[in-house]
Amino acid sequence: MESSFLCIMFMRVLFLVSLFQLIVLTHSSPSIQSLCHVDESSALLQFKNSFSIKGSESSDRLACPKIASWTLDGQNSDCCSWDGVICDEDTGHVIELDLSSCNLYGSINSNSSLFHLVHLQRLNLAFNNFNYSQIPSQVGNLSRLTYLNLSSSMLSGEIPFTLMNLTKLTFLGLSSNNFQGPIPSSIVHLYNLEVLDVYNNNLNGTVELCMFLNMKSLGMLDLSHNELSLLIDETCTNATLPKFYGLDFAACNLIEFPNFLKNQDGLQWLSLAYNNITGHIPEWMWHISKESLRVMDLSFNFLTGFDGQVPIPLPWTNLAILDLSSNQLEGSLPIPPSSTLRYNIPNNKLSGRISQWICNMTSIQMLDLSNNSLSGSLPQCLNKFGDSLLVLNLQKNKLEGSIPQTWAKGTQLRMINFSENKFQNRLPTSLANLMMLEAIDLGVNQFNDSFPYWFGNLPNLMVLCIRSNKFNGPIVIPNAEYKFPNLRVLDLSNNSFSGKLPLEIFQNWKYRDFENESPLTYIHVKTNFTIPKGSWNYHLSYDYNYSMEITNKGMNMVYQRVQELFRGIDMSSNRFEGEIPESIGDLKVLHLFNVSNNFLSSNIPFSLENLAGLESLDLSLNRLLGEIPQQLTQLNFLQYFNVSYNNLTGHIPSGQQFNTFQNNSFEGNSGLCGSPLTNNCDTLLPPASISENSEDSDSPFEFDWKIVVIGYGFGTVVGVIIGHVVTARNPDWLRKTFGMKQLGRRHRN
Numbered sequence: 135m136e137s138s139f140l141c142i143m144f145m146r147v148l149f150l151v152s153l154f155q156l157i158v159l160t161h162s163s164p165s166i167q168s169l170c171h172v173d174e175s176s177a178l179l180q181f182k183n184s185f186s187i188k189g190s191e192s193s194d195r196l197a198c199p200k201i202a203s204w205t206l207d208g209q210n211s212d213c214c215s216w217d218g219v220i221c222d223e224d225t226g227h228v229i230e231l232d233l234s235s236c237n238l239y240g241s242i243n244s245n246s247s248l249f250h251l252v253h254l255q256r257l258n259l260a261f262n263n264f265n266y267s268q269i270p271s272q273v274g275n276l277s278r279l280t281y282l283n284l285s286s287s288m289l290s291g292e293i294p295f296t297l298m299n300l301t302k303l304t305f306l307g308l309s310s311n312n313f314q315g316p317i318p319s320s321i322v323h324l325y326n327l328e329v330l331d332v333y334n335n336n337l338n339g340t341v342e343l344c345m346f347l348n349m350k351s352l353g354m355l356d357l358s359h360n361e362l363s364l365l366i367d368e369t370c371t372n373a374t375l376p377k378f379y380g381l382d383f384a385a386c387n388l389i390e391f392p393n394f395l396k397n398q399d400g401l402q403w404l405s406l407a408y409n410n411i412t413g414h415i416p417e418w419m420w421h422i423s424k425e426s427l428r429v430m431d432l433s434f435n436f437l438t439g440f441d442g443q444v445p446i447p448l449p450w451t452n453l454a455i456l457d458l459s460s461n462q463l464e465g466s467l468p469i470p471p472s473s474t475l476r477y478n479i480p481n482n483k484l485s486g487r488i489s490q491w492i493c494n495m496t497s498i499q500m501l502d503l504s505n506n507s508l509s510g511s512l513p514q515c516l517n518k519f520g521d522s523l524l525v526l527n528l529q530k531n532k533l534e535g536s537i538p539q540t541w542a543k544g545t546q547l548r549m550i551n552f553s554e555n556k557f558q559n560r561l562p563t564s565l566a567n568l569m570m571l572e573a574i575d576l577g578v579n580q581f582n583d584s585f586p587y588w589f590g591n592l593p594n595l596m597v598l599c600i601r602s603n604k605f606n607g608p609i610v611i612p613n614a615e616y617k618f619p620n621l622r623v624l625d626l627s628n629n630s631f632s633g634k635l636p637l638e639i640f641q642n643w644k645y646r647d648f649e650n651e652s653p654l655t656y657i658h659v660k661t662n663f664t665i666p667k668g669s670w671n672y673h674l675s676y677d678y679n680y681s682m683e684i685t686n687k688g689m690n691m692v693y694q695r696v697q698e699l700f701r702g703i704d705m706s707s708n709r710f711e712g713e714i715p716e717s718i719g720d721l722k723v724l725h726l727f728n729v730s731n732n733f734l735s736s737n738i739p740f741s742l743e744n745l746a747g748l749e750s751l752d753l754s755l756n757r758l759l760g761e762i763p764q765q766l767t768q769l770n771f772l773q774y775f776n777v778s779y780n781n782l783t784g785h786i787p788s789g790q791q792f793n794t795f796q797n798n799s800f801e802g803n804s805g806l807c808g809s810p811l812t813n814n815c816d817t818l819l820p821p822a823s824i825s826e827n828s829e830d831s832d833s834p835f836e837f838d839w840k841i842v843v844i845g846y847g848f849g850t851v852v853g854v855i856i857g858h859v860v861t862a863r864n865p866d867w868l869r870k871t872f873g874m875k876q877l878g879r880r881h882r883n
């Protein structure tokens with residue numbers, strides 16, 4: 135019983151990954167003197183005027199400074215000098231139009247003057263809001279187009295067949311819109327196309343890989359995150375397909391490894407993520423595109439293992455990113471080459487020891503081996519990873535022994551998660567050298583130590599979790615230098631700490647101004663890198679978000695992201711005694727406070743009423759005396775309140791949030807009366823004494839663990855949203871497009 139209780143009284147930090155892939159786009163600025171054609175300048179102005187610019191009047195110019203310069207008056211009347219417009223030097227025709235990220239709002243109609251600009255070779259309307267209009271079939275009029283970028287511009291409907299008339303296209307970017315239907319087979323007429331990107335739409339139906347057979351220029355094919363099913367017919371796949379440099383078939387309903395990959399020796403980027411590929415990773419996969427491959431993503435499949443011997447290290451000599459997360463991989467941990475920046479293999483069933491070889495990954499920035507069955511002790515060289523390591527996540531394995539003892543100054547580590555293993559012994563104080571550290575989770579291990587006050591030195595530390603270990607003794611901060619200047623989440627729960635509640639850890643909250651913190655900022659680590667390929671750049675930018683499992687509002691929840699402004703203290707299930715000091719009222723920014731299951735014996739301080747943002751307050755299973763202060767009804771955001779199993783007396787306050795709490799918030803206090811309890815205040819009996827346990831037992835009370843689980847008050851006001859509750863497959867955190875290194879200057883006809 136008790137251990138079940140211990141399991142739910144926690145807050146833990148996980149790490150989760152978000153992947154954002156963004157673009158670098160370098161413009162060459164036009165310097166043209168030619169005079170534009172009158173019909174084209176009026177077509178441009180008409181096009182401009184067919185939109186409003188989203189946002190307030192005053193921000194218009196900020197939203198799209200380009201378009202503001204467009205006018206027929208005075209010196210600026212030459213449309214070839216307008217921002218975003220490029221004309222042919224000789225003919226004066228408009229050949230390039232770039233109104234990307236202009237906040238244009240409105241529909242593109244079939245009679246839009248855009249289609250009069252028939253000399254256009256490059257058109258970029260990405261990142262606008264075309265109000266879910268369709269691409270009019272008149273786009274077929276722009277037959278000279280080589281580059282068409284309509285990414286993220288709120289277009290919908292089917293891709294018009296006439297688009298396939300644009301046989302000069304080399305780039306077609308339709309990603310992140312709302313396009314429907316299947317991809318027209320006539321796309322094969324775009325035999326000059328180099329990049330086809332329909333990522334993140336609602337396209338459905340089947341796509342036959344063989345239809346791309348004759349598109350010999352096709353280098354990058356991104357069909358990911360639609361409702362498409364990719365069919366791969368062996369008859370065309372052997373030697374005849376284009377040589378791709380990038381393939382993204384994420385969420386394309388694949389059920390096996392496409393054999394044609396064997397013949398692809400120039401791949402730089404391959405994603406087969408979010409498919410239903412089962413069985414073993416075939417041996418040949420380790421050997422495709424050995425020199426060229428930079429990114430390999432097989433995450434979110436049903437892979438169970440590896441065929442043959444897994445080479446150590448893996449033979450892709452220039453690999454930067456390897457993602458094998460969320461499969462069912464068994465066997466020992468594959469070791470990527472030393473070039474690897476990011477290695478993700480959480481949520482599998484890998485076992486055995488972590489080989490010394492892993493320390494050869496001297497460029498590694500993010501290493502996530504969490505949620506496997508890795509065992510044995512850690513290679514002590516782990517702390518010798520280069521200065522590049524930012525994230526180290528070993529959560530939820532079976533690792534044991536001491537954690538590495540020497541941590542050097544000057545490392546960049548921002549997140550460490552060693553939780554849910556079997557690590558023992560004391561914590562190395564050299565962890566205090568990790569000056570960049572923002573979050574560390576050591577919870578659910580067997581560390582046996584006094585409170586690691588020396589973390590108080592770290593200027594950026596936001597989250598410290600040491601729950602469910604054997605930490606013990608009173609919490610003493612020996613020196614005023616240990617200020618914990620940035621701490622916002624502290625979880626000490628389920629240890630054997632004694633003495634007074636250590637609220638002085640948070641004294642800086644009194645002085646800091648948190649008002650300016652944005653609710654949109656999440657605790658995360660961002661990295662990026664670029665793969666250049668010919669005239670293209672893939673600029674990849676990764677967000678690694680903290681995720682936190684927390685007992686909030688009486689329920690145990692996993693949040694994918696944690697807002698930086700969230701403040702929580704969990705000191706439950708220890709042996710703290712004495713009072714809840716009045717100084718609790720200084721922690722005005724607190725959202726969650728849990729000191730349940732200790733030996734606290736004071737009154738409930740009135741000053742709690744100052745914690746205006748408090749959402750969850752758990753004081754249950756102590757020896758608190760006196761009445762529940764009426765002032766607590768002022769806490770408008772309080773959704774969960776639990777004072778059960780104390781020695782409280784008197785009337786239960788009523789009104790506001792208190793009307794939403796049920797009797798399990800109050801039970802086990804024989805001196806309490808009034809709604810929602812059944813004992814009427816008029817007929818109150820003298821309080822019966824609570825059966826006492828000896829102070830030697832691990833827990834102050836014997837109790838039924840269910841008490842703690844059921845308690846749940848439905849608040850009417852919602853305050854801080856810590857993050858989003860986990861959903862397993864969420865392509866929300868995957869965003870990308872491809873970027874050109876540079877847009878060409880001017881083109882002669």
Ligand SMILES: *[C@@H]1O[C@H](CO)[C@@H](O)[C@H](O)[C@H]1NC(C)=O
Nearest residue numbers: 185186239240241264265266
């Ligand atoms: C956007 O579309 C909606 C629905 O079709 C329409 O009511 C609205 O007028 C459109 N707005 C603009 C600016 O075109």
Ligand SMILES: *[C@@H]1O[C@H](CO)[C@@H](O)[C@H](O)[C@H]1NC(C)=O
Nearest residue numbers: 180241242243244245246247
């Ligand atoms: C363009 O078409 C829309 C409807 O599709 C119509 O409301 C508008 O008047 C037309 N504009 C011109 C200039 O014909």
Ligand SMILES: *[C@@H]1O[C@H](CO)[C@@H](O)[C@H](O)[C@H]1NC(C)=O
Nearest residue numbers: 244245246249250251272275
């Ligand atoms: C498209 O081109 C055809 C002929 O080339 C022309 O008649 C038509 O007006 C054009 N459409 C638009 C919308 O400009």
Ligand SMILES: *[C@@H]1O[C@H](CO)[C@@H](O)[C@H](O)[C@H]1NC(C)=O
Nearest residue numbers: 274277295296297298299320
């Ligand atoms: C453009 O495409 C349409 C539909 O696919 C077709 O009917 C038309 O003949 C094509 N026009 C040209 C000039 O190729």
Ligand SMILES: *[C@@H]1O[C@H](CO)[C@@H](O)[C@H](O)[C@H]1NC(C)=O
Nearest residue numbers: 314315316336337338339340
């Ligand atoms: C594709 O989706 C459309 C609705 O958006 C539906 O009418 C059509 O049947 C779907 N096609 C397939 C092959 O599922």
Ligand SMILES: *[C@@H]1O[C@H](CO)[C@@H](O)[C@H](O)[C@H]1NC(C)=O
Nearest residue numbers: 368369370371372373393396
């Ligand atoms: C394609 O290659 C595979 C093995 O790589 C072979 O089994 C298959 O017969 C070949 N198909 C054709 C059509 O050549």
Ligand SMILES: *[C@@H]1O[C@H](CO)[C@@H](O)[C@H](O)[C@H]1NC(C)=O
Nearest residue numbers: 363386387388389409410411
């Ligand atoms: C893939 O797996 C999911 C979940 O197991 C299932 O719902 C879906 O139907 C599968 N799709 C295919 C193409 O097998």
Ligand SMILES: *[C@@H]1O[C@H](CO)[C@@H](O)[C@H](O)[C@H]1NC(C)=O
Nearest residue numbers: 460461462480481482483505
């Ligand atoms: C751990 O990984 C397994 C797959 O091996 C998965 O089913 C489970 O949901 C994962 N647990 C967490 C907490 O992510």
Ligand SMILES: *[C@@H]1O[C@H](CO)[C@@H](O)[C@H](O)[C@H]1NC(C)=O
Nearest residue numbers: 472489490491492493494495
């Ligand atoms: C990688 O590590 C292993 C074991 O620690 C070592 O024997 C080997 O020499 C290292 N290789 C390189 C290239 O550093």
Ligand SMILES: *[C@@H]1O[C@H](CO)[C@@H](O)[C@H](O)[C@H]1NC(C)=O
Nearest residue numbers: 156158660661662663673675
């Ligand atoms: C990429 O990362 C570097 C260093 O980490 C940083 O200076 C740069 O601004 C980042 N670039 C982008 C586009 O995020």
Ligand SMILES: *[C@@H]1O[C@H](CO)[C@@H](O)[C@H](O)[C@H]1NC(C)=O
Nearest residue numbers: 757759781783821822823824
């Ligand atoms: C509860 O409080 C009453 C007085 O209010 C006291 O007599 C009793 O001993 C207390 N019980 C415990 C367990 O502290």
Ligand SMILES: *[C@@H]1O[C@H](CO)[C@@H](O)[C@H](O)[C@H]1NC(C)=O
Nearest residue numbers: 157159234260283872873874
């Ligand atoms: C499409 O346009 C957007 C906005 O300018 C840009 O970020 C993106 O790189 C472009 N895509 C390509 C492939 O050029």
